[in-house]
Amino acid sequence: MTDTGRIDVAVFGAGRIGAIHAGNLARHPRARLRYVVDVHAPAAEALAARHGAAVAAAEEALADPAVGAVVIGSSTDTHADLILRSAAAGKAIFCEKPVDLDVERARACAEAVKRAGVTCMIGFQRRFDPTFAALKQRLDAGEIGKPELLVVTSRDPAPPPASYIARSGGVFKDMLIHDFDIFRWILGGEAVSIHATGGCPGLPDVEAAGDLSHTAVTLRTRDGALCQINTSRRAAYGYDQRFEVLGSGGLLQAGNVRPTEVVAWDAHSIRSDKPEAFFLERYRAAYALEIEHFFDALVNGAAVRTTIDDGVKALELAELATRSWREGKALECSI
Numbered sequence: 509m510t511d512t513g514r515i516d517v518a519v520f521g522a523g524r525i526g527a528i529h530a531g532n533l534a535r536h537p538r539a540r541l542r543y544v545v546d547v548h549a550p551a552a553e554a555l556a557a558r559h560g561a562a563v564a565a566a567e568e569a570l571a572d573p574a575v576g577a578v579v580i581g582s583s584t585d586t587h588a589d590l591i592l593r594s595a596a597a598g599k600a601i602f603c604e605k606p607v608d609l610d611v612e613r614a615r616a617c618a619e620a621v622k623r624a625g626v627t628c629m630i631g632f633q634r635r636f637d638p639t640f641a642a643l644k645q646r647l648d649a650g651e652i653g654k655p656e657l658l659v660v661t662s663r664d665p666a667p668p669p670a671s672y673i674a675r676s677g678g679v680f681k682d683m684l685i686h687d688f689d690i691f692r693w694i695l696g697g698e699a700v701s702i703h704a705t706g707g708c709p710g711l712p713d714v715e716a717a718g719d720l721s722h723t724a725v726t727l728r729t730r731d732g733a734l735c736q737i738n739t740s741r742r743a744a745y746g747y748d749q750r751f752e753v754l755g756s757g758g759l760l761q762a763g764n765v766r767p768t769e770v771v772a773w774d775a776h777s778i779r780s781d782k783p784e785a786f787f788l789e790r791y792r793a794a795y796a797l798e799i800e801h802f803f804d805a806l807v808n809g810a811a812v813r814t815t816i817d818d819g820v821k822a823l824e825l826a827e828l829a830t831r832s833w834r835e836g837k838a839l840e841c842s843i
């Protein structure tokens with residue numbers, strides 16, 4: 509921590525999510541963006557200039573004792589290496605999902621973080637979304653009794669380019685990892701069985717890239733609660749993020765968020781805005797709140813709410829889902 513009471517930070521990755529995190533931590537009263545690190549120099553320079561930070565190489569940022577924390581928002585295949593190096597340098601770590609595409613390597617990162625005794629938070633921002641968090645709070649308060657069935661709907665407006673899909677690790681690790689985290693968070697238990705299926709209706713490019721565009725996953729927890737996750741890489745009406753929990757005493761639903769609440773009524777129809785366009789807009793508040801939580805935890809010496817173990821467990825479910833789909837059968841598991 510600096511003598512101004514702020515924690516100096518290096519951000520890795522100046523792409524879509526790195527820019528969001530850099531903006532949020534530049535606004536945070538207890539953080540100071542010191543370095544931006546990106547192998548693509550123009551991206552690093554533009555983001556650093558926007559926030560009055562310096563551009564640095566990874567070695568330089570990690571060797572600087574003034575840097576107390578790193579925020580890793582670089583491409584997925586860099587996460588594990590940067591977690592290991594940051595932990596070895598004694599830095600607190602915020603890392604985007606997934607920890608890695610390989611479960612063993614992700615577990616090794618979790619071990620290294622524990623050995624180094626550093627904080628490591630994984631960016632499961634949906635837990636910080638005000639609507640989702642309010643549902644969880646009311647569920648925990650017992651408003652609908654014991655949760656029995658969770659239904660998660662997660663649909664993107666349009667599929668990413670084939671080049672992205674080819675390197676994404678597949679839809680279960682790239683996209684559903686968030687939904688697996690919702691499953692663990694909302695039902696508060698681990699899976700004992702998982703069945704995943706999927707296809708590419710109408711999206712041959714996704715199929716040609718060896719991935720799925722549409723999936724349906726069913727999970728069961730140790731105490732018998734059920735979960736159905738349905739996802740699609742394409743929804744003509746936009747980004748669709750909802751879930752509902754059926755409990756012994758009722759139902760809690762968490763729905764989409766719209767840019768405005770204006771509704772137009774006429775003789776033919778009633779129209780409102782579509783949901784927020786995509787994740788950067790839909791989870792704007794959640795991205796700010798998770799970064800706030802990370803720095804509050806560091807300043808107060810408190811535990812973070814989404815740990816590297818949560819990252820590993822969601823990845824384990826994604827790995828099992830991939831296997832279940834490939835083998836065409838349900839799998840028993842103990843996560």
Ligand SMILES: NC(=O)c1ccc[n+]([C@@H]2O[C@H](COP(=O)([O-])OP(=O)(O)OC[C@H]3O[C@@H](n4cnc5c(N)ncnc54)[C@H](O)[C@@H]3O)[C@@H](O)[C@H]2O)c1
Binds near residue numbers: 520521526566582
């Ligand atoms: N939590 C979420 O909602 C969410 C949303 C988007 C992306 N993500 C995750 O964030 C990560 C980045 O995604 P994105 O959409 O911002 O990608 P992006 O392609 O827009 O940005 C990635 C950046 O990382 C840089 N980079 C690559 N190797 C690097 C290295 N060794 N050191 C430093 N920088 C390096 C690239 O040059 C690029 O600028 C991915 O792991 C993705 O899964 C999470």
